Amino acid sequence: MKTNHAATQSRRRYRARRAAGICTQCGHAQAEPGRPMCQACRLMTNEATRKYQRKHRIVAVVLNLCTQCCQRERMPATKWCGVCAEAHTERQRAIREARRAQGRCARCGGSQPCEACRAVYRERNRRYRARLRARGLGRTA
Ligand SMILES: [Zn+2]
Ligand SMILES: [Zn+2]
Ligand SMILES: [Zn+2]
Numbered sequence: 001m002k003t004n005h006a007a008t009q010s011r012r013r014y015r016a017r018r019a020a021g022i023c024t025q026c027g028h029a030q031a032e033p034g035r036p037m038c039q040a041c042r043l044m045t046n047e048a049t050r051k052y053q054r055k056h057r058i059v060a061v062v063l064n065l066c067t068q069c070c071q072r073e074r075m076p077a078t079k080w081c082g083v084c085a086e087a088h089t090e091r092q093r094a095i096r097e098a099r100r101a102q103g104r105c106a107r108c109g110g111s112q113p114c115e116a117c118r119a120v121y122r123e124r125n126r127r128y129r130a131r132l133r134a135r136g137l138g139r140t141a
Contacts, residue, residue, distance in 0.1 A: 023037045025037045025038070029041070060074075066084050068088070
């Protein structure tokens with residue numbers, strides 16, 4: 001019952017501050033136009049969520065968990081678990097296909113295939129092959 005009461009109270013406070021144009025977070029400063037918080041609080045909450053996400057990700061890396069869902073184990077040599085990797089690949093593939101079907105650049109989504117993206121693809125391919133070669137040599141040597 002106590003928690004309910006507290007929740008109602010904070011909601012009421014939130015609404016009163018919001019109506020008065022005062023920051024709902026600190027209750028002191030003027031809220032930014034169209035926003036529930038003052039600039040300082042907005043930046044602070046942003047920073048807090050960013051930090052939280054970063055920490056989350058570091059924990060995932062240390063525990064060898066997927067950095068996407070932070071729940072399942074990572075696949076070897078990737079940052080993601082099989083489920084997230086597959087979902088991502090599938091999503092990317094769908095996006096690329098849709099763009100190609102519209103005659104747009106599959107990479108940046110520009111109005112037509114562009115040279116800049118082609119160069120990126122070439123460079124990525126080159127690096128990929130170089131990596132494979134290096135690995136092959138490392139194993140046989
Ligand atoms: Zn504030
Ligand atoms: Zn995952
Ligand atoms: Zn492009």
